[in-house]
Amino acid sequence: MKLRFLGKNSTPGDSPTLYASDRDSYVVQGWKVYANDLLMRLDVPEGHAVVEVPTELFEHLSKDGLPSGRIKNFSDPITLVTGQGTCIVQGPEMHDPEALSQMSMPGYETCVEIPKSSLVALWEENDGPDHPRTT
Template sequence: MRLTFLGKVSNPTESPTLYASDQDTYVVQGWKVTDPEITSKLEVPSGETIVEVPSALFDHLINDGVTGTVSAWACPIVHVTSSGNYIVQGEAVSDAETLGQMSIPGHEDCVEVSKAAIKALLEENADGSGHG
């Protein structure tokens, strides 16, 4: 799978990143979710995992020609934290070639989700810009 960098939300200790793939999917890199209050609410099937990312990460969809703001909470966005971060569920990325295209610190992981599933959660803004 080939990845195209769309953007990141980062500071010196955090680096959630959004990529588009050549498989009609997005790869979302974010923090591993270990909070038992969150994990106890979710059913994560074998082969899938969850990551936490700032909602602003999805502003980078514009770099893939996708506009709109997230307006629905359904898979792959399966939870919103009290701080407004999104919990994103998807297929765990384990392919060495794909992982080799990213820099993933030990406290982070990444998931692959379909572009269609993300687009289904978006709503165009009234001004048509797609920006909040």
């Protein structure tokens, strides 16, 4: 799988990153979610992972041709928005060696692959009211 870097929201030691793939999907790299209380609220199928990323990370979707806007409808694959301005993203955990070789990922992070259609369906370019599901 070939990846195209769209953007990242970083602070020292943290590197949530968004990529577009050549498989009509996005790869979302973020912090592994270990909080049992949160994981117990989610239905995480075998082979899937849950990552936490800043909501601003999805602003980089505009570099893939989406209109300027933001995520307005929080549902799978973006399952929750936290009170700290981050969101919880769930999807198949990335194991593709070619894709992983194109990334720099600390041990406390992982990445998930999300079909473009699933993420684009949550995107709205207008400035109507948000509908977040918060933790």
